[in-house]
Amino acid sequence: MIFWIFVFTIHPAWLYTIGSEDESSSSSIEDASGTGPGAGGGSRWQRREAVTVVDSLQDQQQQQQADQQHRSLPSFVDVLPPGPFFDLERSGNVTALVGRPAKLNCRVNKIGNRTVSWLRHRDTHLLTVGRYTYTSDQRFRALHTPGSEDWALTVDFAQVRDSGLYECQVSTTPPMRHYITLNVVEPYTEILGLPELYINRGSSINLTCVVHYTPEPPTYVIWKHNDKVISYDSERGGVSVETVKGPQTTTNLLVRRAMEHDTGNFSCHPSSASPASVIVHILNGEHPAAMQHGGHSAYEVSWLLLLVAVTFQTVLSISIPELMLTHENT
Ligand SMILES: *[C@@H]1O[C@H](CO)[C@@H](O)[C@H](O)[C@H]1NC(C)=O
Ligand SMILES: *[C@@H]1O[C@H](CO)[C@@H](O)[C@H](O)[C@H]1NC(C)=O
Ligand SMILES: *[C@@H]1O[C@H](CO)[C@@H](O)[C@H](O)[C@H]1NC(C)=O
Numbered sequence: 001m002i003f004w005i006f007v008f009t010i011h012p013a014w015l016y017t018i019g020s021e022d023e024s025s026s027s028s029i030e031d032a033s034g035t036g037p038g039a040g041g042g043s044r045w046q047r048r049e050a051v052t053v054v055d056s057l058q059d060q061q062q063q064q065q066a067d068q069q070h071r072s073l074p075s076f077v078d079v080l081p082p083g084p085f086f087d088l089e090r091s092g093n094v095t096a097l098v099g100r101p102a103k104l105n106c107r108v109n110k111i112g113n114r115t116v117s118w119l120r121h122r123d124t125h126l127l128t129v130g131r132y133t134y135t136s137d138q139r140f141r142a143l144h145t146p147g148s149e150d151w152a153l154t155v156d157f158a159q160v161r162d163s164g165l166y167e168c169q170v171s172t173t174p175p176m177r178h179y180i181t182l183n184v185v186e187p188y189t190e191i192l193g194l195p196e197l198y199i200n201r202g203s204s205i206n207l208t209c210v211v212h213y214t215p216e217p218p219t220y221v222i223w224k225h226n227d228k229v230i231s232y233d234s235e236r237g238g239v240s241v242e243t244v245k246g247p248q249t250t251t252n253l254l255v256r257r258a259m260e261h262d263t264g265n266f267s268c269h270p271s272s273a274s275p276a277s278v279i280v281h282i283l284n285g286e287h288p289a290a291m292q293h294g295g296h297s298a299y300e301v302s303w304l305l306l307l308v309a310v311t312f313q314t315v316l317s318i319s320i321p322e323l324m325l326t327h328e329n330t
């Protein structure tokens with residue numbers, strides 16, 4: 001009993017040190033909330049912290065009283081309903097998009113008079129206690145409706161650096177802890193498979209482009225070949241595109257009967273994410289066809305010419321692009 005009287009006596013003094021500008025007299029709460037990225041300091045912030053600390057200490061005192069009662073009355077503890085406990089189904093890991101709000105929920109059943117706090121594990125930064133926000137990073141907020149079992153932590157404009165482990169702590173003795181992983185992701189685009197593809201002449205080029213983590217499906221996805229938009233109704237023929245929009249948008253480009261001029265850089269450009277590309281080499285027998293960067297298109301080249309070109313290439317050791325240029329100029 002003497003110990004608890006001591007604790008209650010020391011609290012006003014403690015409050016005073018936290019409320020004052022004296023940074024050196026640190027308590028555990030100040031340690032957790034006064035440091036870390038974005039802890040701006042300043043007098044406004046100091047006041048905000050002081051107010052929340054008062055409230056939290058009152059909570060703690062009530063809690064200590066309650067715990068003290070429980071300890072001194074073991075028979076009473078036995079008849080108490082069990083709890084608190086976490087509802088793990090409603091307190092799961094979170095994947096959020098960069099720049100969007102993220103909401104980490106912690107559902108605690110039978111919480112009684114206990115308080116829920118949120119801590120960032122990386123730097124053991126105390127973010128919220130009950131309905132109060134402790135951090136100076138204005139993007140973090142405690143979200144709780146009185147009477148509800150949900151104690152959420154919201155992050156406005158989530159950043160990749162916010163990713164990591166967060167702790168939902170209930171003020172039992174010892175504290176109950178539940179860890180939630182926040183994963184903040186950026187949209188990205190990929191073409192499945194290797195960054196370079198080798199296709200036999202006459203075979204199909206089949207490319208699949210996947211757009212990950214866009215807030216909404218892209219309004220369009222464009223395919224380009226050597227930086228020129230591929231048009232599906234061109235004379236080239238044999239080109240088809242199939243796009244399936246959704247949480248993960250997939251577009252498939254199929255180019256039938258690949259020819260030497262199909263060699264080059266194929267890229268996929270979604271309206272709302274960065275592009276992705278793949279280099280396609282058309283194998284002409286044993287050797288990959290030379291890379292094409294020229295302006296003329298494959299659609300103008302007839303199969304007969306190609307056959308002639310192949311013959312000339314073998315006999316005279318001149319390259320196909322050179323021959324085609326000669327053909328165009330005459
Ligand atoms: C949450 O994420 C962590 C770390 O990635 C993992 O160990 C844990 O199993 C995940 N929990 C659930 C419920 O998926
Ligand atoms: C919460 O504390 C108050 C007094 O502060 C008490 O009257 C009430 O019974 C307590 N409730 C629970 C569920 O412990
Ligand atoms: C192209 O590739 C996709 C994904 O690998 C596959 O589902 C599809 O059937 C292929 N299309 C053709 C015509 O081979």
Ligand SMILES: *[C@@H]1O[C@H](CO)[C@@H](O)[C@H](O)[C@H]1NC(C)=O
Pocket residue numbers: 227265266267275276277278279
């Ligand atoms: C292929 O084209 C894309 C988009 O135009 C470009 O970003 C990429 O650098 C190109 N790749 C190569 C190897 O030239």
